[in-house]
Amino acid sequence: MTLLGNKPVADKAGPDYWERVWKDRTDVPVYSDPANRNLDNHVYHRFHEFFSGLFQGQDCKGKRLIEVGCARSIWLPYFSKNFGFRVAGLDYSEAGCSQTREILRRTGTEGSVFCGDFFSPDPSLLEAFDVVVSFGVAEHFQPTEECIRALAQLVKPGGRLITVIPNLVGLMGFLQKFADRECFAAHVPLTLDDLKAAHSDSALEVLSCFYFILGNFWVVNISSWRKTSPAAYRWVCRVVMAASRIGWILDRLMPGMGSNRFSSSYVVCEARKESG
Numbered sequence: 443m444t445l446l447g448n449k450p451v452a453d454k455a456g457p458d459y460w461e462r463v464w465k466d467r468t469d470v471p472v473y474s475d476p477a478n479r480n481l482d483n484h485v486y487h488r489f490h491e492f493f494s495g496l497f498q499g500q501d502c503k504g505k506r507l508i509e510v511g512c513a514r515s516i517w518l519p520y521f522s523k524n525f526g527f528r529v530a531g532l533d534y535s536e537a538g539c540s541q542t543r544e545i546l547r548r549t550g551t552e553g554s555v556f557c558g559d560f561f562s563p564d565p566s567l568l569e570a571f572d573v574v575v576s577f578g579v580a581e582h583f584q585p586t587e588e589c590i591r592a593l594a595q596l597v598k599p600g601g602r603l604i605t606v607i608p609n610l611v612g613l614m615g616f617l618q619k620f621a622d623r624e625c626f627a628a629h630v631p632l633t634l635d636d637l638k639a640a641h642s643d644s645a646l647e648v649l650s651c652f653y654f655i656l657g658n659f660w661v662v663n664i665s666s667w668r669k670t671s672p673a674a675y676r677w678v679c680r681v682v683m684a685a686s687r688i689g690w691i692l693d694r695l696m697p698g699m700g701s702n703r704f705s706s707s708y709v710v711c712e713a714r715k716e717s718g
Contacts, residue, residue, distance in 0.1 A: 657689015
């Protein structure tokens with residue numbers, strides 16, 4: 443339990459959970475440019491299409507962007523290399539932050555990684571960023587609107603908050619509950635309307651909110667199987683990859699199929715903080 447102002451906020455995962463998860467992952471992710479259209483890069487490429495449209499016609503060079511929940515993330519090099527942002531990351535797992543710094547080093551990307559709690563960030567981070575982005579953060583906190591308020595305090599007036607969460611109210615949530623009930627319990631299943639309302643209730647102007655990408659079964663976290671059932675883990679990984687490739691092909695051919703509560707992999711919300 444943490445506090446935002448005087449309000450209690452439940453962290454359904456917690457720093458100890460993530461520190462344990464990231465310490466177990468000694469491999470550092472290899473940067474794969476999301477602009478690459480290779481099928482196995484499909485999810486990153488679809489996000490690249492989204493961000494390219496979002497920042498089209500804007501001069502982002504020198505503007506500041508922070509990713510909250512940046513552990514092991516390839517997104518900081520992406521935003522720096524493709525749009526010219528000055529990037530930073532924030533996470534409360536030291537192991538995760540260490541791996542992010544290594545990704546920045548390997549990709550030759552300048553950036554800062556802060557280890558801390560975004561509910562009580564260093565004062566220098568408050569209202570310091572033109573863009574704040576998170577991938578898979580908001581669904582771990584309850585009530586959701588308090589998490590969004592905490593993220594929004596990092597956004598400059600007139601800046602934007604981009605929130606991406608897994609869609610756990612549809613097929614992916616059902617599979618996650620079946621695959622690892624403990625992992626599912628560390629999440630708050632949120633619909634599009636839930637996520638949109640959390641941003642609106644946080645005094646943000648919602649610019650868009652939508653379901654996104656068909657059939658990325660890697661959203662389902664089976665990492666706990668790696669230790670408990672290594673043979674089953676390897677077999678399931680092959681099944682997940684095969685099923686995801688089918689989903690990605692369909693998503694390329696008929697992208698609208700992923701825009702619904704049942705079959706989409708993610709929910710995305712873009713919101714703006716009022717000037718002044």
